[in-house]
Amino acid sequence: MQSFHDLVGGFHHFRSNYFLKEKEFFEALAHSQNPKTLVIACCDSRTDPAIVLRCKPGDLFVVRSVAAIVPPPEKAGEYDAVMAAVEYGVKHLNVENIVVMGHSNCGGIAGLFNPKAIEREHFINRWVSLACSAVHEVVQENADLAPEQQRRLSEEAAVLLSLENLLSYDWVEEAVQSGSLALHALYYDMATGSLNVWNSALEDFEAVTK
Numbered sequence: 001m002q003s004f005h006d007l008v009g010g011f012h013h014f015r016s017n018y019f020l021k022e023k024e025f026f027e028a029l030a031h032s033q034n035p036k037t038l039v040i041a042c043c044d045s046r047t048d049p050a051i052v053l054r055c056k057p058g059d060l061f062v063v064r065s066v067a068a069i070v071p072p073p074e075k076a077g078e079y080d081a082v083m084a085a086v087e088y089g090v091k092h093l094n095v096e097n098i099v100v101m102g103h104s105n106c107g108g109i110a111g112l113f114n115p116k117a118i119e120r121e122h123f124i125n126r127w128v129s130l131a132c133s134a135v136h137e138v139v140q141e142n143a144d145l146a147p148e149q150q151r152r153l154s155e156e157a158a159v160l161l162s163l164e165n166l167l168s169y170d171w172v173e174e175a176v177q178s179g180s181l182a183l184h185a186l187y188y189d190m191a192t193g194s195l196n197v198w199n200s201a202l203e204d205f206e207a208v209t210k
Helices: 004-019 023-031 081-091 107-113 122-141 147-167 170-178
Strands: 037-041 060-064 097-103 182-189 194-199 204-207
Touching: 004 023, 037 081, 060 081, 081 097, 081 170, 097 147, 107 122, 107 147, 122 147, 147 170, 147 182, 147 194
Parallel strands: 037 060, 037 097, 097 182
Antiparallel strands: 182 194, 194 204
C-alpha cells in the first residue's frame, strides 16, 4: 500500500471479506480478549508477527519496539510503553507465554555497528544503546568473523538480552518460577524465510522444521 487512501480501501476489503463473513467471531472479540501469548517484536515493517506466525485477531498481544529491545528496570523510562504493555499482558491478561522475536537485517542493531549514522538521533541512539552490551560481547568473542556474521549474531544476542531483562522484573520472574509463564526466543530470517527457536539445552538457535 502506497497511500492513506489505499489503507482506507484495505479496511473496506477487510470489512467485506473478514468482518462481515465472521461476524460472530469479531463480535465476541469486541467484548473481551484472551490471548495466551505476548509477542515482543521489532517495529520493522517487514516482520509483522501475526503474519509470520499466522495468527488471527485476538491470538497475540503484541508489543513492538526498535530491535525488539526490552529495557531492564534501571533503564525503563518513567513513561515506558514497552513495559506498560508487558505488565498489562502478564498481570491483567494472564498470558502464558512471552515471545521475543528478532530478525535479520535489523536497522536498530545495524545502528550500533555504524554509530555515526544515528549520533544525532537522540531517541534512536539512546534506545538501541540498551543492546550495546550484547553487541560488544559478540564482537569481542568473534573478532575473526566478517561484519555481516557479527551483525547476525548480535541480532540473536539482543533477543536473548531482552529475555534476561524481562526476568529482571520481579513479577515476571515470579510468574516464570510458578510455572504460569514461559519465555521464548525466536529469530526470523527474512532472506531465507526461516524461523529459528532458541534451544537452551544447546545454547543456540535452531531452525524450525516441518
